[in-house]
Amino acid sequence: MFNAADVFAGVFELLDDDYRYLALNRNTAAFYGMAPAEMIGRTGRELQVTREQIDRRMTTLSHVWEHQKTVTLEYAFEHAGRTGWYLGTFSPLPGRLPRVGFVLVDISARKSAEIQAAEERQRLKVAMEATHLGLWEYRIAEDRVIWDRRMRDLYGVPAEGAIDFALYSSRLHPEDAEAAHAAYRAALAGHNGGAYTTVHRTREGRSLRSSGQVLFDDCGRAVRVLGTTLDITAEVQAREQERLLLAELNHRVKNNLATVQSIAVQTGRVSPDLPTFLDTFEGRLVSLARTHDVLTARAWSSAGLAEIVGRELQGFGGRVSLSGPDVALPSGAALAMGLVLHELATNAAKHGALSADGAIAVDWRVEGREVCLAWTERGGPPARQPTRTGFGTRLISKLARGDLKGRAAFDYAAEGLRFTLVFPRPDQPAAEEPVRVPAPSWP
Incomplete structure (x- = not known):
């Protein structure tokens, strides 16, 4: 287990302002381009780790030893041009000497995906704000409607509380409800690949343009509907x-x-x-x-x-x-x-x-x-x-x-x-x- 292919592991000894390797596996040594025997006894400074990174790591190691408490955290690390994100678990070891064992897992791929997803969400948020679009989703099997803040404002629905298809329908203007439902039913049947657009009024008289896309599973069953809505009252x-x-x-x-x-x-x-x-x-x-x-x-x-x-x-x-x-x-x-x-x-x-x-x-x-x-x-x-x-x-x-x-x-x-x-x-x-x-x- 110590030498597992996807795990970095070892033992640190805490010094006054640095740490020293007492034990480590092949993966940890390979990160620094050395064999495990070469790494034993070396400090962070000797391995050319930056002062900032040494101080940040010492803060965590000192906290673990002083409180005799295991700590798990995510952090970014860079050395000799190599960068990555790691999920580290640090635990105090028995004895009088300040020693802390560590196990690290490389989570760079997952973290990169999270960062990219967060950036995509931010771009989507900016785009939605700039275009004044409301974002919505309907999960058909659950009969659950998910509306963002703007959608709730457009339909006059409180900021909190569950929404289902019946509540959505009740907010449509009676004269426009049937046409909106007909367009939705046609999309469920697969017309135009499940894409549809409707223009309708709310009960308060606000005019909206909604565009939706039905998503189907491998068996051709409609499972979700995603879409956007724009207030076109001023345009009308x-x-x-x-x-x-x-x-x-x-x-x-x-x-x-x-x-x-x-x-x-x-x-x-x-x-x-x-x-x-x-x-x-x-x-x-x-x-x-x-x-x-x-x-x-x-x-x-x-x-x-x-x-x-x-x-x-x-x-x-x-x-x-x-x-x-x-x-x-x-x-x-x-x-x-x-x-x-x-x-x-x-x-x-x-x-x-x-x-x-x-x-x-x-x-x-x-x-x-x-x-x-x-x-x-x-x-x-x-x-x-x-x-x-x-x-x-x-x-x-x-x-x-x-x-x-x-x-x-x-x-x-x-x-x-x-x-x-x-x-x-x-x-x-x-x-x-x-x-x-x-x-x-x-x-």
């Missing part, structure tokens, strides 16, 4: 948002084309010649574009009334005064308001206060559930009731009733046009009673 929501945005874009494009077509037809009917048509038509399209710019800057969620008024009237400088709080208008109401203001400004420039030395005051205020906007012209020619209703007036009235869900009123006063528009406040429900149109309150 983004796709749904994209679908809604595309539908909304399609709706807006159709509405805009219909609006442009209507403006073109109506402008053409009342224009005496092509230059007049082009000038009027272009102005209305530019008005649409201005409001589009405001909405685009806010991702088409809303546009401020103050900014719309300011953009439409910015070309008239100090001849226009504006007053009122900012009110967020939804996209449809914003486009309508831009066109209303453009028509009023165009009329003022051609026939009203801006065609002479007059000025315009635009005031709006919030009263309860309503927004009241007043347009008052001063210093221009007297306003006269038109003999026929032009397209601009019809367009304003239509937009006020339709997109703004309100009512408009024109007062053709001698000192200038007064226009009032009242519509429901966008973030409030529409008033049940008819919309009232108060008289302009300009001094």
Whole structure:
């Protein structure tokens, strides 16, 4: 037994700061490239063992002798370019002299495999953390589900406690459970080599993509399933948002084309010649574009009334005064308001206060559930009731009733046009009673 082929054995005598070999087998001597007889009486220092290794070994040997206790431990050792891992048992020997017997087994292959496995586990852990994947296993015969921490979080399961197939199934969204089970059954039957992927929701509405691989024994029986799961809730929501945005874009494009077509037809009917048509038509399209710019800057969620008024009237400088709080208008109401203001400004420039030395005051205020906007012209020619209703007036009235869900009123006063528009406040429900149109309150 002492000279067994896979065992290093011998006896140390403890010195003050080193150890000496009193006995050893062939394997121990061969490690140092000597015969056993040559090794007897040699110290660690004489065998060119490093001071660090001698001190580490002396710590263990001294502990064994002082406590008269057998110690077993794993340790790494290097000598003359040879390295390895050893499982050593050190025992005190009877007598007054400090002597310790040792038996070592070379565990380098096992330790290397353990280190490699630990490195693989660490790499897998890093990869799982980086990709936000949950790792799972199902042991079919035991009906035992093994989930890591992320899997338990994804399915809303406590950090502790056993999990079986029934518990997993109970966490699936009822509308998606059958499809997930069908994919699993197909994989058990060997379809696609036992590999499968499912996309399903949990009971809490979280969307998950799970990929699994069924493992079969030599007889073709399914024994285990390994897989990963990824939370794709944000991805699913983004796709749904994209679908809604595309539908909304399609709706807006159709509405805009219909609006442009209507403006073109109506402008053409009342224009005496092509230059007049082009000038009027272009102005209305530019008005649409201005409001589009405001909405685009806010991702088409809303546009401020103050900014719309300011953009439409910015070309008239100090001849226009504006007053009122900012009110967020939804996209449809914003486009309508831009066109209303453009028509009023165009009329003022051609026939009203801006065609002479007059000025315009635009005031709006919030009263309860309503927004009241007043347009008052001063210093221009007297306003006269038109003999026929032009397209601009019809367009304003239509937009006020339709997109703004309100009512408009024109007062053709001698000192200038007064226009009032009242519509429901966008973030409030529409008033049940008819919309009232108060008289302009300009001094």
